[in-house]
Amino acid sequence: MNQNALPADNIASAAGHGWRWAPAWVLAFVALWPTPGIAEGVMVLGALAAIARLLLVRFRGGMRLLSGPAWALTSALFLAYWTPQLISAFDAADISRAFYKVGTGLRYLPFLWLVAAAVANEKGRRTTFGGLAIIVTVWTVDALLQVVFGTSPVFWGLDQLKQLVSGHGMCSAEDTLALDRLSGFLGPCNLKLGVVLASLSPFALFAFGKRFGMLGWVLASAAIGLVILLAGARAAWLTYGLVLVFSGWRLLGWKKLLAVFAFGALSLVVLNLVSPQFRERIERTTQALAADESGVDVALSGRAQIWRAATCMIGKHPINGVGTRNFRQEYPACDPSPGTQPAWGAGPAHHAHQIVLEILAETGAIGLLLWLAGAALAWRAWRYATPEARERARPAMLALGVTVFPFNTHLAFYSTFWGGLALMLAALYSGSLLARDND
Numbered sequence: 001m002n003q004n005a006l007p008a009d010n011i012a013s014a015a016g017h018g019w020r021w022a023p024a025w026v027l028a029f030v031a032l033w034p035t036p037g038i039a040e041g042v043m044v045l046g047a048l049a050a051i052a053r054l055l056l057v058r059f060r061g062g063m064r065l066l067s068g069p070a071w072a073l074t075s076a077l078f079l080a081y082w083t084p085q086l087i088s089a090f091d092a093a094d095i096s097r098a099f100y101k102v103g104t105g106l107r108y109l110p111f112l113w114l115v116a117a118a119v120a121n122e123k124g125r126r127t128t129f130g131g132l133a134i135i136v137t138v139w140t141v142d143a144l145l146q147v148v149f150g151t152s153p154v155f156w157g158l159d160q161l162k163q164l165v166s167g168h169g170m171c172s173a174e175d176t177l178a179l180d181r182l183s184g185f186l187g188p189c190n191l192k193l194g195v196v197l198a199s200l201s202p203f204a205l206f207a208f209g210k211r212f213g214m215l216g217w218v219l220a221s222a223a224i225g226l227v228i229l230l231a232g233a234r235a236a237w238l239t240y241g242l243v244l245v246f247s248g249w250r251l252l253g254w255k256k257l258l259a260v261f262a263f264g265a266l267s268l269v270v271l272n273l274v275s276p277q278f279r280e281r282i283e284r285t286t287q288a289l290a291a292d293e294s295g296v297d298v299a300l301s302g303r304a305q306i307w308r309a310a311t312c313m314i315g316k317h318p319i320n321g322v323g324t325r326n327f328r329q330e331y332p333a334c335d336p337s338p339g340t341q342p343a344w345g346a347g348p349a350h351h352a353h354q355i356v357l358e359i360l361a362e363t364g365a366i367g368l369l370l371w372l373a374g375a376a377l378a379w380r381a382w383r384y385a386t387p388e389a390r391e392r393a394r395p396a397m398l399a400l401g402v403t404v405f406p407f408n409t410h411l412a413f414y415s416t417f418w419g420g421l422a423l424m425l426a427a428l429y430s431g432s433l434l435a436r437d438n439d
Contacts, residue, residue: 019065022118023127031135034158034185047111065117070434073381074116077426078109080374084367085324092323108423115424116431125432129395133207136200143184143227154185181232194231198239202398205247217251235409242402306349309334310357321364324414327351351412385433393433400425
């Protein structure tokens with residue numbers, strides 16, 4: 001036995017890279033998304049655990065956690081996200097609050113190292129990607145049960161637990177009464193079911209395709225697709241369509257994939273006939289074909305008005321933007337229709353609802369250039385990777401790609417929830433693509 005070995009050297013086995021407990025941190029973080037405070041706590045504890053492990057070996061074991069290229073790409077993608085936030089803080093309306101958010105944003109970096117380490121070897125990838133597939137499957141079945149029984153079992157259980165602990169539920173009675181779509185495990189006060197499932201669906205579809213072949217992929221895609229359609233977020237429909245194209249064509253071929261989309265079109269017709277809420281969304285979407293600007297704005301739920309305001313902010317602050325998460329404060333000064341009720345109701349818009357406009361409005365041209373630099377690094381890593389590396393990273397690559405697809409509408413990438421999800425996908429991509437497996 002090597003007398004110079006440190007006890008902490010067991011963070012990774014001699015057979016390869018990774019950390020055996022890292023997948024558990026990642027899966028716990030995702031599974032706890034219905035309880036944002038607890039999920040955030042898990043993320044912070046995971047970040048602290050990663051720092052502690054590295055300090056115990058004084059970073060000498062870093063190359064056993066991750067390969068050198070994986071360390072570099074994970075850190076570079078984080079900096080491409082975080083540096084624009086830092087630069088934009090100097091001109092923010094509330095500078096002290098802006099720099100506080102910049103400082104707390106550093107917690108993501110060690111957590112991303114942990115996420116990348118979770119998929120740095122074959123066993124870790126199997127556990128992490130397989131666990132994500134199971135979570136997506138549970139959420140899908142839970143949502144289908146809500147279709148049948150009117151209540152999400154997962155959310156019902158969490159709500160009952162919340163009432164026992166605090167004396168009140170997770171959502172207000174007003175949110176429950178106003179519910180007009182499938183809410184699933186997140187509940188009626190957090191209507192992100194569709195976009196979350198669409199972004200994470202590649203992990204489930206690749207897993208079912210690998211385990212059960214074409215039939216498994218078709219059944220899984222149909223179940224997840226039905227939930228995403230009923231969840232009502234039209235951005236998720238486009239995201240999931242991209243997932244189906246890029247995950248299905250290699251398994252099914254183009255002819256069978258077209259049959260899948262034909263079945264999806266038939267499902268749209270049936271849902272349009274039987275679901276008033278779904279019919280309302282289809283009718284709203286068709287208003288985009290109207291010749292006048294108001295019809296387009298109604299079809300986009302007021303986003304055309306928000307995008308005009310974002311363009312105004314870009315014109316006023318072209319270099320480093322108005323500051324991340326300052327869109328709401330700056331919106332009244334750039335509201336193109338201050339005297340009219342917006343399509344989303346009372347109050348200012350909270351964010352730009354589009355990734356390019358969000359980056360330009362909140363972090364300026366500098367922020368967009370840094371984001372593009374990060375995208376270029378991610379693409380370069382993919383381009384020069386071996387076929388084996390691409391294959392093992394394909395689920396994470398597709399999940400990240402469809403999440404940041406620019407020709408769509410989006411949640412706020414500098415928010416705690418969606419920013420954390422996007423960064424996690426970036427780390428899963430980096431860690432799996434640039435792993436150095438010995439098998």
